Ligand code: SAM
């Protein structure tokens with residue numbers, strides 16, 4: 156049997172796409188290899204949001220080139236956003252690559268590889284051929300959790316971001332198709348789903364429906380006990396979604412609400428279309444509507460023209476909101492975006508100082524939030540053994556915090572855990588009683 160190996164870079168959307176790629180390769184009759192060296196088909200699912208994943212990918216590709224030199228029969232496939240961004244020159248840059256595909260052309264990969272994995276060289280779908288990968292078989296990493304794509308592409312014009320250029324305009328997936336997938340997943344025993352889109356709250360505008368309606372419909376699916384979604388854009392976070400979150404039992408008490416910057420001036424230059432005050436009002440409305448809500452965010456430091464005062468405003472918002480966690484990024488100029496052409500680039504050493512300060516502020520905030528949970532009881536969905544202590548189990552709360560705990564349950568169980576300790580990223584505790592699965 157021929158074997159494949161998939162390496163994934165970047166975001167949850169890519170991790171989900173990789174599950175589809177793997178499922179599709181398995182349907183072609185290939186098995187999963189433990190390493191690139193053991194694989195007949197080597198796939199890279201790439202990201203180009205920042206420079207770092209680009210560099211990591213280049214290092215991996217060097218290794219694949221050597222493997223191909225030793226065994227020219229190996230097929231090298233490169234997919235995802237980097238492939239799409241470099242489509243004009245990918246095969247010139249890397250002549251040993253056999254097949255390339257963009258984020259919207261995963262369904263074609265199987266056709267191109269052919270049964271058994273013999274690839275015609277150089278296929279690459281065009282933007283117009285974009286398709287949802289939802290109908291493809293899926294190789295899920297976890298039996299009780301699944302991602303479900305609700306839309307592809309993005310209509311925003313954030314001046315730092317390459318996503319609209321590589322993933323195209325936003326297209327919503329039909330609600331019937333999404334619900335059929337959720338039904339199928341529930342039948343297979345999935346208890347938690349995460350709805351995925353670049354801007355989930357603008358879902359449905361092109362179809363005459365809305366994200367709030369979708370949340371309510373998914374909430375009604377028997378067997379789905381937790382619903383998450385990522386990412387919403389603050390500009391589109393309307394009251395109807397807050398009400399749906401509050402009223403739907405399965406929708407978790409967690410919102411990932413990208414801030415990007417706490418300075419209204421910088422937000423304007425980023426073309427985010429909200430300012431600091433509007434963002435804080437939204438946080439107030441969310442907290443008023445959904446008691447016990449966890450808030451996480453994305454923040455960029457060192458955007459062109461960001462002054463010390465602008466950065467301080469970001470730290471102030473972190474402290475004022477009291478985030479439960481944040482993905483923090485150093486601004487990375489992406490070729491072709493508006494911000495990359497700005498003459499006011501912030502020096503690397505300044506970015507470094509700011510990111511360290513920001514990470515500290517986020518950790519302080521998250522630690523304070525997690526400490527508030529100590530002494531209480533949390534419902535935990537068990538995922539497996541703890542990664543840090545083999546005698547413990549690991550799972551996540553409805554608010555999306557990882558818990559390491561002493562207990563006897565199996566993956567997929569929902570159990571009550573009494574929390575007795577906290578760090579900035581995890582909780583620790585002891586299982587009270589397992590709720591029947
Ligand atoms: N669509 C989502 C959103 O708007 O929140 C996520 C987009 S992106 C995959 C995830 C995060 O990457 C963004 O929220 C932003 O913080 C960060 N990001 C995007 N472009 C960046 C850049 N050029 N440099 C640094 N961080 C960037």
Ligand code: SF4
Pocket residue numbers: 309310311312313316317318319353354388
């Ligand atoms: Fe990029 Fe902005 Fe779209 Fe998010 S909303 S994907 S940051 S352009």
